[in-house]
Amino acid sequence: xxxxxxxxxxxxxxxxxxxxxxxxxxxxxxxxxxxxxxxxxxxxxxxxxxxxxxxxxxxxxxxxxxxxxxxxxxxxxxxxxxxxxxxxxxxxxxxxxxxxxxxxxxxxxxxxxxxxxxxxxxxxx
Amino acid sequence: xxxxxxxxxxxxxxxxxxxxxxxxxxxxxxxxxxxxxxxxxxxxxxxxxxxxxxxxxxxxxxxxxxxxxxxxxxxxxxxxxxxxxxxxxxxxxxxxxxxxxxxxxxx
Numbered sequence: 001x002x003x004x005x006x007x008x009x010x011x012x013x014x015x016x017x018x019x020x021x022x023x024x025x026x027x028x029x030x031x032x033x034x035x036x037x038x039x040x041x042x043x044x045x046x047x048x049x050x051x052x053x054x055x056x057x058x059x060x061x062x063x064x065x066x067x068x069x070x071x072x073x074x075x076x077x078x079x080x081x082x083x084x085x086x087x088x089x090x091x092x093x094x095x096x097x098x099x100x101x102x103x104x105x106x107x108x109x110x111x112x113x114x115x116x117x118x119x120x121x122x123x124x125x
Numbered sequence: 126x127x128x129x130x131x132x133x134x135x136x137x138x139x140x141x142x143x144x145x146x147x148x149x150x151x152x153x154x155x156x157x158x159x160x161x162x163x164x165x166x167x168x169x170x171x172x173x174x175x176x177x178x179x180x181x182x183x184x185x186x187x188x189x190x191x192x193x194x195x196x197x198x199x200x201x202x203x204x205x206x207x208x209x210x211x212x213x214x215x216x217x218x219x220x221x222x223x224x225x226x227x228x229x230x231x232x
Contacts, residue, residue, distance in 0.1 A: 035221070037221075044212065044223055044224075044225050044226045045161075045163075045169065045212055045214070045223040045226075046223070047220050047221040047222065047223070050219065050221075059219050059220075060220075061126070061220040062126075062220075095168055097168075099216070099221065100159070100174060100216050101216045101219065101221060102157055102216055102217055102218060103218065103219060104218075107157070107216070110157075110174055110175060110216065111171070111174040111175065111178060111180065113159075113171040113174075113180075115168035115169060115170075116168065117167070117168050118168060
């Protein structure tokens with residue numbers, strides 16, 4: 001069955017970097033656009049990044065662009081999130097997911113969601 | 126960015142009650158709206174997409190309606206297993222944005 005398993009979370013000091021991984025199985029990884037979504041403790045959901053199926057196109061919210069970089073290795077069925085200059089407010093559980101989305105009226109993956117269980121990142125001195 | 130305003134932020138209801146949650150988008154999003162259920166400690170689960178389409182395997186007591194800027198999510202008869210936080214989310218354009226969530230508790 002479809003499975004997304006995140007790893008790489010942990011406790012890190014402010015200003016340091018961390019790379020998260022998301023290993024996929026049970027579907028044709030190279031044909032799916034994928035996202036990162038995070039959730040701070042006791043808070044709501046925040047979209048973090050989108051990468052196209054082939055890795056050519058990447059999208060971020062303005063608040064994270066420049067510090068976070070999404071990438072993928074389709075030969076390894078793995079998605080990544082490189083996080084630099086970490087701040088206490090980046091403390092959250094980070095999920096990788098396949099989500100529906102539209103760009104300029106062209107929609108993909110609607111109704112075909114699946115999520116990983118998440119990996120927890122704590123930014124603290 | 127499209128802001129999603131969800132209300133109420135929490136509610137308490139009894140088994141069998143009808144529960145209604147509203148979500149308002151800051152600009153028109155057609156019907157590009159999801160509703161998610163998140164049980165504590167778990168990943169969100171998609172219940173409804175395209176504002177009113179029930180995801181496969183989701184009980185029919187869950188429903189959604191609306192278009193444009195105003196949307197409604199309904200649980201027709203609340204069950205104990207429905208205790209969770211519910212989120213709306215627009216996917217009409219990037220960045221994807223979520224409502225603040227509605228925590229549903231049992232009275």
